[in-house]
Amino acid sequence: MQKVNLFETERMFTDIYCLEPGQEQKRHAHRGADKVYIVLEGAGRFHIGDDERDLGPDEIVIAPANVEHGVRNESQNRLVLLVFMAPNPNKNVM
């Protein structure tokens, strides 16, 4: 899984995530930070709290602060996501 940062401030980051077939971002939670995933290419199986859902291109989902979330590429094609997070946990003491 690759992450490419597009923009970063202390208030937010905007990244591209790329997951090959079988790759995943394991379930985790961020204290006090929201994450939005937008599917650009491919399809991903998203877990947000107790919800599990397959999303495809132009679909969007929020993982609110403190809610466990993750995504897995169960498909045979590359999954490309645009990811927005606020505030930026890399630049804040949460």
Added chain:
Amino acid sequence: MQKVNLFETERMFTDIYCLEPGQEQKRHAHRGADKVYIVLEGAGRFHIGDDERDLGPDEIVIAPANVEHGVRNESQNRLVLLVFMAPNPNKNVM
């Protein structure tokens, strides 16, 4: 110009903006809040500080906090934008 909110917390909002030909979001600035525009459909002329640039589908730009920015639809087609902002100026005393 229409704005449709998708997600909103005190930390960020995610909106869809729709601008018909000739419509614009006039230049303005947000104290202490960053805005990211992603073009979903059509083309827009973006002003970010002293920069003016036409962007089309899948192009992205950041208007950092305190920097004057705006967008105008100079085309003959509808312009659809995904907009992230952090923090949410509607829910914070800046």
